[in-house]
Amino acid sequence: xxxxxxxTLDTPQRVQPRAFIRPRSGWSTLDxxxxxxxxxxxxxxxxxxxxxxxxxxxxxxAWAIIVPLTQMAVFVLFFGNLLGAGNKxxxxxxxxxxxxVFLLAAQTPWNYFASxxxxxxxxxxxxxxxxxxxxxxxxxxxxxxxxxxxxxxxIAFIVLLGLMLWYGMSIVPALVALPLLAIAVTLxxxxxxxxxxxxxxxxxxxRAVIPVLIQLWFYATPVIISLTWLGEKWNWxxxxxxxxxxxxxxxxxxxxxxxxxxxxxxxxxSLGSTLLFIIIGLAYFCRVERRFADVV
Amino acid sequence: xxxxxxxQGLSKRxxxxxxxxxxxxLREVIVDKTRSWFGSDAPANGNGADKRxxxxxxxxxxxxxxxxxxxxxxKNGAGKSTLLKLLSRITDPTQGRAxxxxxxxxxxxxxxxxxxxxxxRENIFLNGTLMGMSRREVATKFDAIVxxxxxxxxxxxxxxxxxxGMYVRLAFAVAAHxxxxxxxxxxxxxxxxxxxxxxxxxKVQDVATxxxxxxxxxxxxxxxxxxxxxxxxxxxxxxxLDGTVNEVVDRYMTGTANQAQTPGRxxxxxxxxxxxxxxxxxxxxxxxxxxxxENTLFTDGFSVELEYVLHRRVPDLEVSIxxxxxxxxxxxxxxTRRPPTGDTFEPGRYRSRVRIPGKFLIPNHYWISAAMxxxxxxxxxxxxxxVSVQIVDNGSDLHRFAxxxxxxxxxxxxxxxxxx
Numbered sequence: 001x002x003x004x005x006x007x008t009l010d011t012p013q014r015v016q017p018r019a020f021i022r023p024r025s026g027w028s029t030l031d032x033x034x035x036x037x038x039x040x041x042x043x044x045x046x047x048x049x050x051x052x053x054x055x056x057x058x059x060x061x062a063w064a065i066i067v068p069l070t071q072m073a074v075f076v077l078f079f080g081n082l083l084g085a086g087n088k089x090x091x092x093x094x095x096x097x098x099x100x101v102f103l104l105a106a107q108t109p110w111n112y113f114a115s116x117x118x119x120x121x122x123x124x125x126x127x128x129x130x131x132x133x134x135x136x137x138x139x140x141x142x143x144x145x146x147x148x149x150x151x152x153x154x155i156a157f158i159v160l161l162g163l164m165l166w167y168g169m170s171i172v173p174a175l176v177a178l179p180l181l182a183i184a185v186t187l188x189x190x191x192x193x194x195x196x197x198x199x200x201x202x203x204x205x206x207r208a209v210i211p212v213l214i215q216l217w218f219y220a221t222p223v224i225i226s227l228t229w230l231g232e233k234w235n236w237x238x239x240x241x242x243x244x245x246x247x248x249x250x251x252x253x254x255x256x257x258x259x260x261x262x263x264x265x266x267x268x269x270s271l272g273s274t275l276l277f278i279i280i281g282l283a284y285f286c287r288v289e290r291r292f293a294d295v296v
Numbered sequence: 297x298x299x300x301x302x303x304q305g306l307s308k309r310x311x312x313x314x315x316x317x318x319x320x321x322l323r324e325v326i327v328d329k330t331r332s333w334f335g336s337d338a339p340a341n342g343n344g345a346d347k348r349x350x351x352x353x354x355x356x357x358x359x360x361x362x363x364x365x366x367x368x369x370x371k372n373g374a375g376k377s378t379l380l381k382l383l384s385r386i387t388d389p390t391q392g393r394a395x396x397x398x399x400x401x402x403x404x405x406x407x408x409x410x411x412x413x414x415x416x417r418e419n420i421f422l423n424g425t426l427m428g429m430s431r432r433e434v435a436t437k438f439d440a441i442v443x444x445x446x447x448x449x450x451x452x453x454x455x456x457x458x459x460x461g462m463y464v465r466l467a468f469a470v471a472a473h474x475x476x477x478x479x480x481x482x483x484x485x486x487x488x489x490x491x492x493x494x495x496x497x498x499k500v501q502d503v504a505t506x507x508x509x510x511x512x513x514x515x516x517x518x519x520x521x522x523x524x525x526x527x528x529x530x531x532x533x534x535x536x537l538d539g540t541v542n543e544v545v546d547r548y549m550t551g552t553a554n555q556a557q558t559p560g561r562x563x564x565x566x567x568x569x570x571x572x573x574x575x576x577x578x579x580x581x582x583x584x585x586x587x588x589x590e591n592t593l594f595t596d597g598f599s600v601e602l603e604y605v606l607h608r609r610v611p612d613l614e615v616s617i618x619x620x621x622x623x624x625x626x627x628x629x630x631x632t633r634r635p636p637t638g639d640t641f642e643p644g645r646y647r648s649r650v651r652i653p654g655k656f657l658i659p660n661h662y663w664i665s666a667a668m669x670x671x672x673x674x675x676x677x678x679x680x681x682x683v684s685v686q687i688v689d690n691g692s693d694l695h696r697f698a699x700x701x702x703x704x705x706x707x708x709x710x711x712x713x714x715x716x
């Protein structure tokens with residue numbers, strides 16, 4: 001139990017909660033009960049982000065459709081046509097693959113991951129006025145930053161389904177399997193986001209690092225290409241890339257959409273490293289969160 | 297015993313310099329670590345003489361019983377806000393410990409947790425959950441909150457279109473309906489119109505009579521005296537006096553009257569920027585030639601100059617002075633009225649000067665307080681009785697009444713007299 005934890009879930013009328021205030025140092029554990037009591041705050045902060053995002057933009061929800069489609073068009077033009085990634089996709093799958101669907105199937109989870117990580121990183125600094133003035137479990141803030149990216153993801157997902165229908169593909173497997181994979185993506189994004197959000201408070205340098213990091217991460221993730229395209233001599237690189245928490249879920253996402261076999265080893269590798277990220281992220285977050293109000 | 301808050305030796309140390317204001321860069325950390333490896337320049341731990349740290353709170357102990365209404369008073373930088381931060385668990389103490397029984401609700405700064413783009417309704421839920429209520433709880437208290445805040449008609453309007461008064465009312469209403477066991481009120485009642493202030497004080501009193509505990513921080517000694525039964529006086533981070541409210545307020549008022557360092561000028565230590573949007577750095581009374589002085593001639597008048605810093609943009613900021621006579625009665629108030637920084641409110645250092653004309657204040661002794669405030673919303677900074685001015689008679693014609701009370705303001709009025 002965390003030392004300043006409120007020791008009960010009951011309302012004050014029945015059992016008085018008791019708060020112990022004292023210096024803490026070193027590693028402390030997560031207070032799950034307290035986090036649970038603040039679940040409504042988590043929801044309200046997420047809702048706030050979503051509302052503010054769509055209230056301020058004139059085109060509102062339309063952006064969630066325009067952005068990924070434009071991105072896709074650019075990728076199709078440059079990588080699909082000019083650099084021949086479209087043909088490569090056909091060769092690897094030994095069948096005719098619709099490259100726009102191939103792309104969007106990977107882009108949708110990737111964008112969800114990337115924007116969650118970015119908004120988690122900025123969340124603590126962005127809500128610094130709350131952190132300096134009110135007490136609540138700090139974990140609520142980065143967790144709630146999933147809200148707006150999630151809404152964008154749902155919209156992009158519907159667009160993806162629409163595109164599949166347009167090309168006459170079956171959407172049934174996608175409807176069943178993709179929500180499960182979306183959970184894997186969410187966990188990966190939160191694990192990475194937690195760690196980076198806490199690091200951003202401690203060291204502001206990370207604010208400058210994150211855009212670059214996300215960009216590098218994009219190229220380490222099979223969005224434009226598929227890992228199956230890598231030949232024998234790239235085996236060492238393949239092993240390394242499979243440790244990327246996003247590699248497995250994205251390959252699986254695409255496999256489901258295109259009706260190809262899922263690379264289970266890759267998926268398990270990624271889930272393993274996701275778990276590692278979550279553990280490290282949580283541990284570091286809990287270690288430094290008590291300093292947030294002083295340094296944020 | 298029925299002790300609801302017990303604090304033992306609470307202390308809080310902050311780092312000064314760049315890291316206290318904000319950024320701690322990797323470079324700094326690497327430099328620090330390298331230094332400590334080589335054993336030189338390592339920061340001395342717990343050493344009070346270390347210039348890199350300062351103690352905002354030092355060895356504060358007290359016990360508060362259920363139903364107590366306790367005023368926490370002290371000058372700016374005395375550690376009041378730090379104490380509240382520790383008690384509301386926003387930050388951990390460096391040393392010492394405290395135990396609180398029951399739910400703590402803080403009514404800290406107006407508008408914390410309000411999002412300008414969201415409507416009043418949405419903000420009530422956001423703010424309520426932020427204070428630790430569940431959505432269901434907020435829903436059941438929703439009507440009471442709206443009624444108390446008097447914002448029924450504007451519930452679906454974004455709060456950025458609210459008047460400052462409405463903003464304050466809504467913020468107070470949400471916190472007041474949290475029904476905490478311990479209510480922490482920081483300086484909020486100093487704002488809002490009179491009617492609403494009375495309503496808020498009534499609500500605080502209500503909380504107290506229901507057997508709950510109130511911690512009340514204010515510069516408004518009137519409010520402290522009327523609300524609290526007990527008070528704690530803090531000075532430079534330590535408890536100087538803990539006793540009945542009258543005893544402590546008396547001590548505070550006499551204490552603040554003697555703080556000028558050089559005649560006519562007082563400077564204040566800059567406090568950490570993360571805690572405040574700005575602060576007064578210095579206040580000077582100047583004679584007609586622009587010299588700092590404590591004495592000025594009746595016919596010359598004098599000027600008051602305020603030096604202050606803005607750390608963040610504060611819309612609608614005004615800078616003001618209050619002039620008190622030697623009995624503590626306010627003679628007049630004057631403010632920049634328009635934002636002192638023109639149309640922009642950018643952070644930076646500023647200097648404002650106001651001239652008090654000659655042949656205006658009756659020769660006597662006066663105290664001047666300064667404030668940076670957003671009218672009806674909040675005080676950014678307040679400095680009580682900072683400088684004093686002695687107005688020396690040089691022909692007001694009032695020496696004829698020496699020793700008698702002729703009021704504070706000299707007016708040259710036309711009299712007409714006829715013989716009946």
